[in-house]
Amino acid sequence: xxKADIVREISKNTGIDRHTVLTSVESFMELxxxxxxxxxxxxxxxxxxxxxxxxxxxxxxxxxKNTTIIIPAHNIxxxxxxxxxxxxxx
Numbered sequence: 551x552x553k554a555d556i557v558r559e560i561s562k563n564t565g566i567d568r569h570t571v572l573t574s575v576e577s578f579m580e581l582x583x584x585x586x587x588x589x590x591x592x593x594x595x596x597x598x599x600x601x602x603x604x605x606x607x608x609x610x611x612x613x614x615k616n617t618t619i620i621i622p623a624h625n626i627x628x629x630x631x632x633x634x635x636x637x638x639x640x
Contacts, residue, residue, distance in 0.1 A: 556575060557572045557575055560575070586600060586627050589602055589625070590602075594632075596632055596635070597631070598629055598630055598631040599629070600627065600629055601627075601628050601629075601630060602625050602628070603625065603626050603627075604625050605623060605624050605625070605626060606623055607620060607621065607622050607623045608621050609621075
C-alpha cells in the first residue's frame with residue numbers, strides 16, 4: 551500500500567477531500583521525522599512506537615583490501631508495534 555492508497559482510503563472512508571487528507575498525512579510524517587531527528591520517541595497507543603535506537607561504535611573489516619575500519623556510533627529509527635497491532639497481524 552502506498553501513500554496515495556492510504557490517502558484515497560481515508561478520503562473515501564471519511565468523506566474529506568483528498569487534498570486535505572494528503573496534507574494531514576504528510577504533516578504527520580514530517581512531525582514523526584522531526585521528533586525522531588531531535589531524539590524524541592513517538593508513541594501511538596494501540597498502534598506502536600517510533601523510537602530512536604543507538605548503535606554502538608564497532609570495528610568492521612574490508613575483506614578485499616584486508617583492512618579494518620571503525621564505524622562510529624550512530625542513531626537509527628525503529629518501529630515497535632503495539633501488542634494489539636501484533637495480535638491483529640497474527
